[in-house]
Amino acid sequence: MGQWLEPSRRSDVPPFMVMDVMAAAARIEAAGGHVIHMEVGQPAAGAPKTAIVAAHAALEAGRIDYTSALGIPSLRARIARHYRDAHGCDVSPERIVVTTGSSGGFILAFLSMFEPGDRVAVTVPGYPPYRHILTALGCEPVLIETTNDTRHALTGEALLAAHRKGPLKGVLVGSPANPTGTMMSREALAGLIAAAEDAGIRFISDEIYHGLDYAFPAVTAAALSEHAVVINSFSKYFCMTGWRVGWMVVPEILVRPIERLQQNLSISVPSLSQIAAEAAFDGAAEMEEIKHGYQENRRILIEGLPKAGLAKFLPADGAFYLYADVSDFTSDSFEFAKQMLEQAHVAATPGLDFDPIHGRSFIRFSYARSLDEMREAVDRIAHWLK
Ligand SMILES: Cc1ncc(COP(=O)(O)O)c(C=O)c1O
Secondary structure (H helix, E strand, C coil), rough: HHHHHHCCCCCCCCCCCHHHHHHHHHHHHCCCCCCCECCCCCCCCCCCCHHHHHHHHHHHCCCCCCCCCCCCCHHHHHHHHHHHHHHHCCCCCHHHECCCCHHHHHHHHHHCCCCCCEEEEEEECCCHHHHHHHHHHHCCEEEEEHHHHHHHHHCCHHHEEEEEECCCCCEEEEEECCCCCCCCCCHHHHHHHHHHCCCCCCCEEEECCCCCCCCCCCCHHHHCCCCCEEEECCCCCCCCCCHCCEECCCHHHHHCCCCCCHHHHCCHHHHHHHHHHHHHHHHHHHHHHHHHHHHHHHHHHHHHHHCCCCCEEECCEECCCCEECCCCCCCCCCHHHHHHHHCEEEEEHEEEHHCCHHHEEEEEEECCCCHHHHHHHHHHHHHHHH
């Protein structure tokens, strides 16, 4: 084969190990086994009925066309209203950008905010695509470890210490976070944003798990700074992963550059998904019931896992994740997850996906499925660890 067919170096991003767990689980299921899926970060429920009805009506009505690059105006206005209703904060619809999930939001944010070679801080443990997308775009992810002492919140001091070692152009944090499920308090978030802005470091807040907060209410960075870039999505709270629709709140100065990027990169977000997303806001009652289910699942795990033998985990503040320290049992969480799957038929994700430094000591449980499955999972793990 000619060398001209060689893939680019920037495309050489690591795969997701969870995919290997899913493939192993599928093999067990094909052989008749019943696996409890706690590896996938995806709600078991579907989109709210209001969204489905609106999508059906749109299909019946006829054409599904391109929309304006920044999104359907009524959806942008509805999202702006959400900030008033949920956070008591005024955000102009002009500052809302509809995106292809939050994943599309990261690409638009990084392209509009950073140059190739810029250093951008992300936390470990953390959601792997943050660093992989930055790398693919030619930026340099700078990994900052968070610890239990701060509920895994990045602090202003830690950020500035990294900035002194090598100047940072930006920082990205998520709260509630994946994989830890921990959250930043209002003070922690406000302190971090202030420290970043004083040092000229641009701030990005991944708020995809907003709405799924149990320990205390999640605070939006949009309420704390007009300069912060907020990224959110319909994937998690609204259970609309496959619809691929999300949004950003951006400072005014970034609106036009992002519009130009979106025009060129994707023209627009799928219009059917935008129509469904707007109607999803009317399905809040249905979504609150689902959230209540997660809350019950969380209770079962917090009470049950210690009795089963897994007593060390981070505060499960929000999202639908519990990050458990399995270092009493193994120095290789990948092997631990593999054996738990093969012998107990419970699938979870090894921490190495999220943390190249300490991930061998952790596994992530996702509790977005049914209460009965959570009870069964706790029983199986207890029996397996005996
Ligand atoms: C922290 C975090 N951010 C972003 C995403 C991407 O989600 P989407 O592109 O579906 O909005 C995920 C998905 O699991 C996530 O966990």
